Amino acid sequence: MERIYIDRQLCEACKGCMLACMAKHNGENIDTLDLLDTSNQSANLIEQSSQGEVAPIFCRHCDKPECVEACMSGALTKDKETGIVSLDQNKCAGCWMCVMSCSYGMINKDTNANVAFKCDLCKDREKSACIENCPTGAIELIEVGEGRA
Ligand code: SF4
Ligand code: SF4
Numbered sequence: 001m002e003r004i005y006i007d008r009q010l011c012e013a014c015k016g017c018m019l020a021c022m023a024k025h026n027g028e029n030i031d032t033l034d035l036l037d038t039s040n041q042s043a044n045l046i047e048q049s050s051q052g053e054v055a056p057i058f059c060r061h062c063d064k065p066e067c068v069e070a071c072m073s074g075a076l077t078k079d080k081e082t083g084i085v086s087l088d089q090n091k092c093a094g095c096w097m098c099v100m101s102c103s104y105g106m107i108n109k110d111t112n113a114n115v116a117f118k119c120d121l122c123k124d125r126e127k128s129a130c131i132e133n134c135p136t137g138a139i140e141l142i143e144v145g146e147g148r149a
Pocket of ligand 1: 058059060061062065066067068085101102103104105106107118
C-alpha cells in the first residue's frame with residue numbers, strides 16, 4: 001500500500017501542489033487556472049503558522065477511515081488492495097457527514113455540484129499531480145504496511 005509522505009523540512013509553502021491538484025481535478029493546466037473561480041478546489045492544504053512553520057495537510061487514506069464510516073450513501077469506500085479511500089461523487093448525497101467526521105479536515109464541499117471532494121491519490125495517473133508539481137521533492141509516495149495510518 002502506498003501513502004503520501006511529506007517532508008516538512010523541504011516544504012517551502014509555495015502551494016504548487018495545491019494548484020496542481022486544482023488544475024488536475026478541473027481538467028485544466030496550472031497556467032490557465034482561473035484562481036478567481038471559487039469552484040477550483042484543492043484536496044490538500046498547505047498552512048503556515050504565524051511563526052512561519054509550514055504544515056502540509058493531506059488525506060491519510062486512513063486504515064479505519066471515519067469518513068467511510070460516516071457516509072450513509074456508500075459514496076466513500078476504501079480499496080483493500082491499494083488502501084486508497086475514494087469518493088464516488090455520483091453516489092454522494094451532499095449531507096456533509098464525511099466533512100464533519102474527518103479529524104484532518106480533508107474532505108471539501110463542492111458547493112456548486114453539492115457533492116463532496118477529496119484526494120484520490122490521482123489513481124488515474126502514473127504520478128500524483130501534487131508530487132509532480134512540487135519543486136523541492138517534499139512529497140513522495142511511500143510503501144507502508146497496514147496499521148501505520
Ligand atoms: S478524508 Fe479524513 S478520515 Fe477520510 S481517509 Fe482521508 S484523512 Fe482519513
Ligand atoms: S456528503 Fe456525500 S460522501 Fe459525504 S457522507 Fe454525505 S453522501 Fe457520503
